[in-house]
Amino acid sequence: MKILLSLGEKCAKIVMGCEKMQDYPINLRIAGRSCVVIGGGTVAARKVVPLLAAGGHVTIISPAMNPLLQKMAEAGEIEHVAKAYETGDLKPFFLVICAADNPVVNARAAREAHSLGILVNVTDDPEQGNFIVPAQVARGRLLFTVSTGGQSPALARRLREELEERYGVEYGTYLELIAQVRSELKQKLPAFPERERFWRELIDRDVLTLLREGRIKEAEERIRHATGCIGTES
Numbered sequence: 001m002k003i004l005l006s007l008g009e010k011c012a013k014i015v016m017g018c019e020k021m022q023d024y025p026i027n028l029r030i031a032g033r034s035c036v037v038i039g040g041g042t043v044a045a046r047k048v049v050p051l052l053a054a055g056g057h058v059t060i061i062s063p064a065m066n067p068l069l070q071k072m073a074e075a076g077e078i079e080h081v082a083k084a085y086e087t088g089d090l091k092p093f094f095l096v097i098c099a100a101d102n103p104v105v106n107a108r109a110a111r112e113a114h115s116l117g118i119l120v121n122v123t124d125d126p127e128q129g130n131f132i133v134p135a136q137v138a139r140g141r142l143l144f145t146v147s148t149g150g151q152s153p154a155l156a157r158r159l160r161e162e163l164e165e166r167y168g169v170e171y172g173t174y175l176e177l178i179a180q181v182r183s184e185l186k187q188k189l190p191a192f193p194e195r196e197r198f199w200r201e202l203i204d205r206d207v208l209t210l211l212r213e214g215r216i217k218e219a220e221e222r223i224r225h226a227t228g229c230i231g232t233e234s
């Protein structure tokens with residue numbers, strides 16, 4: 001990393017915004033995977049929602065459940081195992097979130113997860129886990145996440161609210177439009193550098209303004225027109 005940074009300009013494209021980071025960001029595919037949350041309180045409920053949104057199968061192990069989780073269990077959206085956590089419970093799972101209000105219980109579950117090689121988040125002591133959950137804003141398949149490395153979740157929440165205001169649902173629509181024409185463009189512009197230049201120029205604000213005003217057809221036409229011009233130029 002030091003070497004890359006010292007090479008400056010030439011490597012700017014590779015290094016991008018990376019300073020030294022505490023955590024490495026990844027977006028995890030959990031659709032169809034079994035996830036378990038230890039504890040059924042407020043924090044557990046907050047963690048369950050994005051797990052479900054990403055298609056995870058969620059089980060709660062907890063003697064008690066808050067009303068929201070109770071409703072979800074009754075509706076069959078999550079499974080509830082009504083008991084206290086015991087060592088041995090984690091075997092079938094891909095990922096575990098320790099959200100009991102008892103640090104001894106969370107620490108025990110974290111130890112079991114590590115021994116099984118399962119991904120683990122510990123809500124009362126992040127250092128015991130191997131991932132933390134960032135604040136999120138989803139716009140279709142566009143996903144913004146904010147992490148303060150655990151230093152200030154309240155700041156992460158505030159920044160998430162700002163992102164929500166700044167980037168409306170039109171960005172999800174925009175992404176869909178782009179994705180539709182992207183594969184066509186691979187044939188029209190076989191060379192990667194040309195495609196890269198094309199997209200950088202197209203990702204402009206005019207299309208977004210049209211989308212924000214609900215003028216979706218016009219936005220689509222603008223993108224298609226730009227791709228059409230390529231065909232006529234060559």
Ligand SMILES: C[C@@]1(CC(=O)O)c2cc3[nH]c(cc4nc(cc5[nH]c(cc(n2)[C@H]1CCC(=O)O)[C@@](C)(CC(=O)O)[C@@H]5CCC(=O)O)C(CC(=O)O)=C4CCC(=O)O)c(CCC(=O)O)c3CC(=O)O
Pocket residue numbers: 046047121122123124125126131132133134135136146147148149150151152153154155156157160
């Ligand atoms: C490390 C981490 C581990 C993890 O949970 O993954 C963690 C840990 C802890 N949170 C605590 C407190 C609060 N957490 C929130 C809110 C959120 N916490 C979330 C994530 C994370 N919280 C991970 C780091 C993320 C990062 O890198 O920034 C968010 C972003 C995502 C989510 O939970 O889904 C979600 C915002 C969702 C949204 O609104 O967008 C609020 C604010 C509020 O509720 O309004 C408060 C009170 C104010 C404050 O303390 O800042 C405490 C102390 C408890 C105590 O004091 O006893 C601990 C334990 C500790 O710090 O040791």
Ligand SMILES: NC(=O)C1=CN([C@@H]2O[C@H](COP(=O)(O)OP(=O)(O)OC[C@H]3O[C@@H](n4cnc5c(N)ncnc54)[C@H](O)[C@@H]3O)[C@@H](O)[C@H]2O)C=CC1
Pocket residue numbers: 038039040041042043044061062063064065066083084085099100101102103105122123124153
């Ligand atoms: N990471 C985060 O974002 C935050 C984390 N916290 C921490 O999260 C933890 C949970 O907080 P809340 O949800 O507000 O508490 P809560 O009191 O609403 O819920 C605690 C849940 O844990 C369950 N539980 C207790 N013993 C258990 C056991 N042996 N096995 C399984 N489940 C058990 C209870 O039945 C209850 O459902 C606390 O340790 C708190 O310090 C608090 C705020 C934010």
